[in-house]
């Protein structure tokens with residue numbers, strides 16, 4: 002709750018809205034005990050008394066009634082009606098939306114066509130028709146306003162429920178024997194509740210305005226009672242001669258609606274974790290790079306890809322997440338470098354930083370250099386990076402279903418990947434090349450598969466399309482981020498051998514990110530082990546696997562079950578990796594390490610050792626000769 006309030010009040014406009022609204026609500030609540038005159042006592046001698054005249058702080062209306070008192074009572078009524086109408090609309094609209102989206106089929110059809118019919122009328126006409134049918138009066142105006150807003154909630158909530166109704170956790174609840182009502186209450190409702198609250202907070206303002214509109218037309222509150230709308234309506238005739246009678250309720254309506262809307266927007270932003278972290282804000286085309294960062298000098302031998310002391314952070318509010326801390330890696334043509342480490346160790350962020358693909362905000366590259374054949378990509382402009390992405394450095398991601406566009410055929414997507422980097426290639430040529438690529442990645446019946454949509458292919462096939470797309474422009478380097486994690490072992494083996502062949506045939510350099518030591522052993526020449534954003538050990542694959550020097554590497558290897566190795570206890574690593582916004586000094590692994598000594602927990606421990614091996618440890622498991 003405190004975190005929510007902190008976030009809410011960081012938004013200055015929302016804070017302003019909250020203060021103004023709180024002030025108005027407190028005044029409205031205190032109205033019955035404030036020393037105000039009766040709002041309905043008329044005094045024709047004081048008709049249209051000006052504000053600040055004796056006994057009338059805000060003047061009097063056309064019947065000589067005290068404007069201040071009427072304003073306070075009217076505000077109280079308008080606020081109550083707006084809030085109740087919003088609650089009713091949210092309750093009935095959300096119930097219709099949930100039932101419709103959850104059951105689907107005929108239920109959905111009947112309910113939604115009913116909602117469509119409601120939406121087909123201009124809302125004010127519909128409200129007028131409802132009031133005409135029920136009779137004038139504040140309660141009937143409230144019912145009319147709530148009714149015309151039901152479709153807004155029903156449509157919104159139905160859309161979200163449709164997306165949830167077939168998710169695995171709902172299926173799991175069904176399998177566990179829960180009935181529909183329990184599933185709706187325990188699985189669906191908690192997921193849609195934040196959206197209902199957000200929609201309500203942004204619609205209360207409309208409801209107040211709409212009720213005021215009906216009262217203004219004489220259909221809402223009836224004399225002698227009044228709300229802000231009826232005060233405005235009664236003052237209409239005297240607008241030019243005695244404007245204060247209209248301006249005062251008008252300003253109050255403006256203040257209430259503005260403050261409710263500003264607060265509603267703030268609540269929405271603070272409740273949505275994606276908005277909070279910046280994940281929904283539109284990322285820049287290139288990760289922000291600190292201009293005054295430390296840029297290490299280029300190495301004389303200039304490998305194909307040279308990452309030097311790369312530092313990438315996420316700036317979320319006041320917190321700084323150090324996802325990648327001074328990582329240095331290099332790859333030669335035709336070489337395969339494996340990056341291995343626990344989940345969250347910074348492997349993907351390192352890979353995405355290479356071509357500025359880390360979402361910014363909140364990502365920022367704060368240090369280091371990434372050189373492709375000696376030229377620093379981090380200092381390059383957007384055009385250079387755009388030409389490099391997919392053309393010289395290509396990516397294969399873990400889940401091709403989320404990286405392939407669901408509405409285009411794979412053939413079109415492959416052709417697009419080719420033509421985006423070379424507009425001279427005609428459509429027919431691009432299609433022929435797409436066919437060639439599909440054959441190369443060994444997709445059966447490549448010709449007919451070209452016109453498949455991603456959902457029509459199996460996971461392994463989609464992954465091959467991902468590889469074909471990465472190969473489309475004959476890149477020099479492929480960065481493969483756990484491309485085989487979601488695949489079964491036979492498909493995994495096929496894909497690994499495919500990558501291996503491509504490496505041999507084309508001299509392709511591969512950076513292979515994985516959790517799997519088996520994959521590393523099969524494919525990689527060298528391996529770098531990452532922990533909490535740093536490389537803790539690196540060296541030729543065989544040497545590292547045979548004699549791991551860092552206690553973390555050793556324990557990571559010990560976690561891997563061995564086929565045919567007999568029954569043995571799998572040694573899980575105790576504890577959890579540290580939070581990257583609160584990294585311990587010294588060795589980040591020390592709190593989980595059985596060899597940790599006091600000197601491991603202070604200062605900076607360098608990555609060192611006789612090339613090509615290196616380890617970041619004061620007490621390594623193996624002395625590197």
Ligand SMILES: Nc1ncnc2c1ncn2[C@@H]1O[C@H](COP(=O)(O)OP(=O)(O)OP(=O)(O)O)[C@@H](O)[C@H]1O
Pocket residue numbers: 278280315317322323324342343344345346347348349350351363581
């Ligand atoms: N938008 C973000 N805001 C804050 N922290 C983030 C964000 N994106 C990533 N991180 C943090 O950066 C760190 C590195 O994440 P990264 O995705 O590189 O891990 P990984 O090693 O690739 O993990 P996995 O194997 O699960 O893919 C993690 O601690 C993660 O929580």
